[in-house]
Amino acid sequence: MKKFALAAVAAAALSAGVAQAYTVGTFSNGFVVPNVIHNGAANTTAVGIVNQSAVTVPVFWTFFDQESAHGVDGCFGMTPKQYTGFNWAAASGVGMENKRGYLVFAVGNPGSGTSAATVCTTSTRALATSGVDAQIAGNAFYVDVAGKSVAYTPVIDGPLTLTTAGAADLTTLGPLSLRHVAGAAKVEGTTPVAVDANRPNTTSMSLRYFIDGAAGGNDTRITVWSTGNHKGSHTVNIFDNAQNRQSVNFVLAESELSWFDPESIAGRPAAFTDGFIEWNPSAAPTSGPASSAEAAISVQGGSVVAYSTIISPAFGAVQTLLGAHR
Numbered sequence: 001m002k003k004f005a006l007a008a009v010a011a012a013a014l015s016a017g018v019a020q021a022y023t024v025g026t027f028s029n030g031f032v033v034p035n036v037i038h039n040g041a042a043n044t045t046a047v048g049i050v051n052q053s054a055v056t057v058p059v060f061w062t063f064f065d066q067e068s069a070h071g072v073d074g075c076f077g078m079t080p081k082q083y084t085g086f087n088w089a090a091a092s093g094v095g096m097e098n099k100r101g102y103l104v105f106a107v108g109n110p111g112s113g114t115s116a117a118t119v120c121t122t123s124t125r126a127l128a129t130s131g132v133d134a135q136i137a138g139n140a141f142y143v144d145v146a147g148k149s150v151a152y153t154p155v156i157d158g159p160l161t162l163t164t165a166g167a168a169d170l171t172t173l174g175p176l177s178l179r180h181v182a183g184a185a186k187v188e189g190t191t192p193v194a195v196d197a198n199r200p201n202t203t204s205m206s207l208r209y210f211i212d213g214a215a216g217g218n219d220t221r222i223t224v225w226s227t228g229n230h231k232g233s234h235t236v237n238i239f240d241n242a243q244n245r246q247s248v249n250f251v252l253a254e255s256e257l258s259w260f261d262p263e264s265i266a267g268r269p270a271a272f273t274d275g276f277i278e279w280n281p282s283a284a285p286t287s288g289p290a291s292s293a294e295a296a297i298s299v300q301g302g303s304v305v306a307y308s309t310i311i312s313p314a315f316g317a318v319q320t321l322l323g324a325h326r
Contacts, residue, residue, distance in 0.1 A: 022305065022322065023183040027052050028158035029127060029134035030106035032181050034225040034305060035153065035257060036063070036088055037100045042145040044089035045153065049105065051078035052135040056116055058108040058123040059084075059136060060170035063092065065101040066254035068175040072096065075108070075123070075171070077116030078136070102225060102257055104178060106160055107134040108170050125169045127162055134159075151318065156225075156305060157183030175256075178227050181303045185325040187228065187282050189301025207277040208308045208321045209238075209262040213270065218312045222277070222323075223259040224252055226304040228297025231255040232285025238268060240275040249286065250277070279306070 027050075038044035051057060062073040072093055078084055088103070107128040113119030128134035140153035161180035162173075180186070185202040212218040224230055233251045248267045252258040262268070262277065284298035297304065306323035 022185065023157045024154045025137065026157045026183075027135040027137045028160070028182070029129065030104065030136065030158040030160040031138050031183070032156040032158075032160075032178075032225075033103040033105075033138070033140045033153060034156055035100070035223065036103050036140075037098065037142070038089040038092060039097050041087070041089045043143070044087060045140060045142050046088065047086040047103065047105075047138055047140040047155075049078065049084045049086060049136055049138045051080060051082045051084075052137070053078075053080060053107065054132040054135075055080065055110060056114060056119050057110055057128065057133065057136070058113065058120045060106050060108050060120075060123075060125070061086070061091075062104045062106075062170075062173045063096075063101055064104070064175075064256070065099060066257040068256040070172075070174055071099065071101060073171060073173070075120035077113070077119040079116050082116070100257065104160070104173065105136065105138060106170050107136055109133075125171055127160065127170060155183075156181050156303075179302055180227060184225075184227075184303035184305045185281070187226070187297055187301045187304050189228065189282065189298060201282070202304065202325045203280055203282060205279045205281055205304075205306050205323045205325045207279060207306055207323045208275075208310075209277065210274050210308075210310045210312065211263040212273055213263060216313075218273070218314075219310070220262055221259050221309045222250075222262060222306065223257075223309065224281075224304065224306045225257050226281065226297050227256070227302035228304075229255040230258065230281070230285070230297050230304075232296075233287040234279060234283070235286050236280075237278045238262075238265070238272060238275065239278065240269070240272040244269070244272070246272065252285075281306075 036045040056079045060075045063071040109124040109128050111122040111124045113122035138155045142151045159182050163179045188201040209220045233249050248265050250260045281304045308321040310319045
């Protein structure tokens, strides 16, 4: 199972100009690395940031755990055309080993700062708008030195949208602060905040699985990241590769970054070893109420990304498959 830790996220690389497509590799006021972890310098997540803003900017970063609770944050300045490497093991501080979560990188308004050394101090600590003064992009990977393995970890492009309650100070972001990430799939809730009016709402995601019911054989983990609370049991339709259907349930144990094993789904027909699960992310969980800290994704809406990591002896390495959405 160690190889699953190396597959942080799926390659989400559909073209940036297509409506209802995931986007990576563009510049905006921030981005999200939706799955990060470290166990010291030899097992860590590394992020590279490029600044194409016309001015020196403060880049605020925040680590959230799988329940979207604030863990730790910081800031560094970047001059125009600068590249900066960010090593999660080095930046996280003590006591963060083996804590899985996600990172949000956001450009702040520079205020009167003109140098990388001072811009974090002089910044207004409010999110910059997307324009010539808010143009950063990132890439990421997970490295296992002992295993001589590196797993590509694509980021979710911005622009970022913060809630009114969370927009005032980038140093104190909390569970309600991040409302929408433009590079993810859009989910419109029952009490939505207007974002991306021209972008279609996602009502269905197709999540791939490839399993065999044997230990050490073909295995799949399906990961879900969202800005709403998806915790609970979800009733879905599972299909095999011959168009046969069965209604089943899967459980997401954490609110904003979680995963489940399709091989362990109760009621799955034994012959269903290769196919997909059809999930509506805007549907409320059938059990497991949302936490008191935030509304469920069915109410709050926001952004969602889902993907499968598949390991098979025939492959010899982890494969990552994006959950298609429409």
